[in-house]
Amino acid sequence: MRPGAFSIGAPISMTTKSLHLRIGIAAILGAAFLAAVAIPNYVSSPSNVGNIILSPVFWPYVLAGLTGIVGFGLVLTAVFSDLTVFDPRDEIAIPVGHAPWLRLAALAVIMGLVMVGLPRLGMVWTCMLAFVACAFLFRTRHPIAALVCAVVVPLLLYAFFAHVAGVAIPQGNFVRLP
Amino acid sequence: MSLMDSLAAGFALVGNVEAFFMLFCGLVIGVIGGAIPGLSATMAVALTLPFTFSMAPINGILLLLGVYKGGIFGGSIPAILIKTPGTPASSATILDGYPMAERGEAGRALGMALYASCTADAVSNLALILFAGWLASFALNFGPPEFFALILFSLTIIAGVSGESLLRGALSALAGLLLATIGLDLVYGTNRFTFGDPNMMGGLNFIAVLIGLFAIPEIIAMAWNPVAHLGKTRALGKSKVTLADYIGSFKSILRGSMIGVFLGSIPGIGAAPSAFLSYSEARRTSKNKDNFGKGEIEGVAASEAGNNGVAGATLIPLLALGVPGDVITAIIIGAFMVHGLQPGPMMFILNVDIIYGLFIGLIVSSVFLLIVGSVAIRGFRFVADVPKRLLMPAVLVLCIYGVFAVNNNIFDVGVMFAMGWVGYLMMRHRIPAAPFLIAFILGPLLEDNFRQSMLMSGSDPSILMRGPITWFFWTLTFITVFAITRSTLRKRVPLS
Structure with a gap:
């Protein structure tokens, strides 16, 4: 097959399971990075904020936490599913060649x-x-x-x-x- | 201000050639944009947005509304002639439109699509006029906790129904909310993810983000596969739609319009599900149900009525609550913001002339759509022949000019490119972009209302459930999550 040609039906596509696994892991890593590195270093909060809920860091931490939970959910759906369905759109979209x-x-x-x-x-x-x-x-x-x-x-x-x-x-x- | 005063103020604003000319131009641009596969109504509205900056607010918004309505109808033309929906909303039109085209009845199918679209558009506009004002006056009772619950509900439903998976939709919405935190903190004015760059202090430019998410990925997709768009155009044929066809399908058109109005007025659902629901209801109740899928004209009428019935109704939550009903109205909200207008209940008090001007313009748009659509059907061949491999570089150049023009800032062009790659990655991983954009728009509003609620209550979270309105939205949110999760578990294949 010439470089750049498109293969239909070749077993090179992602399954929904592997898609969820990839996205889920990426989301968990992203959430961990936000919580451990990005928010502590790149979100400034005045030292006199008494209530954490009103602090500028509260909302980013909540979002990072939710991202981690959703990522975990995606990984769970991938792990506890025995489905390895190939999506035909992927087979068409992923080409052979450079x-x-x-x-x-x-x-x-x-x-x-x-x-x-x-x-x-x-x-x-x-x-x-x-x-x-x-x-x-x-x-x-x-x-x-x-x-x-x-x-x-x-x-x-x-x-x-x-x-x-x-x-x-x-x-x-x-x-x-x- | 009485209804007559409001109407007079609206007429004073749009009662000039320029306003109607802009509306007409918008419809022409929309029909062409919708008719070019891969361009879509969303991209057409996004690319037109920068041209409205120098216009009077009403003219700019009418131009965009024209593009929106024209784009939704325009999408049906390639759906019928080349079996490729110009917009996702036209996917259901293929089911019977293309078999009709194969039989040499493309002209008849397109004629019916146009009449059904115009009828549904008129019904939808009427619903907007009737309900938006009522909803806005009700929404004047909303405080920060009510708005927080409403926005949370909107985001939940947008995340749940925009793509194939609630989890992927939720991830997309969370990414949009995170992106919206960039800039100065709303209360304390401290830096959040600005990395010391003054360009980031005001947050990322909304127009750069939306054009990056919805136009640039198509250009990148063209680089990935430059021949994906090639298809064979069918001839119009000699048969035309008749009055008998229209009357025979009228029940389905009216039902589809109502479905469109109902689903369109719920933030996030959009035109495609409405078209499919309208189509399946028409098939279920039709006496020709066996012909559906084989070229039944009633099927074309039902799906087109379903998707066009949404067009006016999506403006109900936008104008009355300030919550965009779908991606296109999310872009249109940008036009309001650029002109210093904030859609929502207060707009019905402070800018009632613009509201009624829009209503008048929308009524006229249904008539204009009939004229523009009739010409477009005949001229589609010229549109279909536009080489997409020349069109996409032109879109790139247009994006660069348009995004720069917002703030005269090259940094915004960089943001657009970066978001383009993010959008392309999302497209490749089947993560819907709509929740991302809408969450990005609503993010500051959500956080602001949350923090105001906490300030009001001394950080007591029970304020978020303080009365019947908040209970109502929380219940809807939980029902939405429950229903989507249950339907996901029932489907099992494909996974969630």
Whole structure:
């Protein structure tokens, strides 16, 4: 099977049981992290708060506790169930090969570059480049139309937001638009 | 203010070409957005939201309501023509709509979908006008304990019915509540999870979170599988819906509208369950029940009436209580907030002109939907031909501009991207995003009402059950948890 092809019916999907197990463990770990690390270190509470219920840390602790309980519930449903039902949606969604993972990584890089480019190149130019990169990442069958849209769409949006809505669109350090 | 005064104030606000033009534009955008598989009504409303910032509040909200209503109907077009629901609410329409299209009766099915949608929309709007004011005047008696119990009930039902599993829904809601704690503490003003960054002190921007959750995951999904959207469009065929078809299905349309109104007015249930319930009731009572699933026009009418009956009714809890009924109204609440309006019982006193202006606009929207829908049915081929691999990059660019425009802050764009990946992970793990977003919106309100209650009572928790209203909501909450848990245990397969 070629890389990136999609396998239907291959035994590579998650069962609902393993899905619950994964989510449940993640929730328990998340709750433990919140209770042990995040809340004590990143939630400030004035020292003169006499009543714990009114303290700024009370609500996050309650939520962390409930998250742990729900995670525990998910693990319990996974452990005490003998069901290993494969969900057909997973079988369709999980591909064979590396290409989809590489495209996901490339999209993450594009998003990172957008964040870097916005204050330096300006929003219009960054968006033009992001448009082209995404269109080719998605394997467009209309490359010329993609290039035209990559120029026109950011310019039209700039015209609306900068001149109609009065938003100060970042212009960047190189080419400035009217 | 008397009813006539309120109506006059509403007319004064919307009695201009601009307001109706915005409503019309909204319907056009909504129908197109709903008709493009993968775009959905929710994404269409989310992407339109940034364009409303510079508008007068009533025009912006009418634009969004138009997108909402148009999107719900628009979803039925690809459901019938390419067997792919444009919105989840149109899933039931496939059952009989697509078999009709296969028989060459797509035009007839779409015509019936349009008439059923418009009828249900009108019934739903009427229910909104009749009940919202009454509920708002009742809600004026609510204090912090009552609001706490109400919000808790809403979150419970949203978590329970949004996805396939109560536990996954609850986890999603808890994550939303946790995210809402970021920022300065409501009472003491101390930092919570801000990590010393001034951008985090006001909390995460609501619009960045919602666009991140509902638009960016679709773009990421496109990177995962760029060819998932390809499908074959059926022709409209020559047969058209007749008056006899409409009259024959009228009972199912009316029943579906009522089901939509009832389920829509309960926060969290939304249009898809309403469409399926309406469909199954129509099948149960119809004399053509054997034809259901094989291309029965009454089935199309029932499911479309069910999902459009929700559209006006979801605004009842939004306007009267300030609690969004579904994800789309959660986005619309953002438009209210951006314009400095707080939906809820006080809005019926302080901004009665906007309330009645919306009512008038909504009544007109049913007529506009008929016009826009008739054109859209014929023009669907052009919409279906929009290359999705060009559309998604355009959506990305639109998201970047729209989110930046809220606060002129690049940090918000980063929040949107981060939430996009969170939303994608949730999608992959079948954790519903709706409870997350609604909990994120209602989180500060829930905590605020809890702490106010504790301040009122000197930290005595019994205040949370202080009277019949709180008893009522607590009972509903327990019934909801019990009913969902019981139905989960009974199903057994798939697991919860």
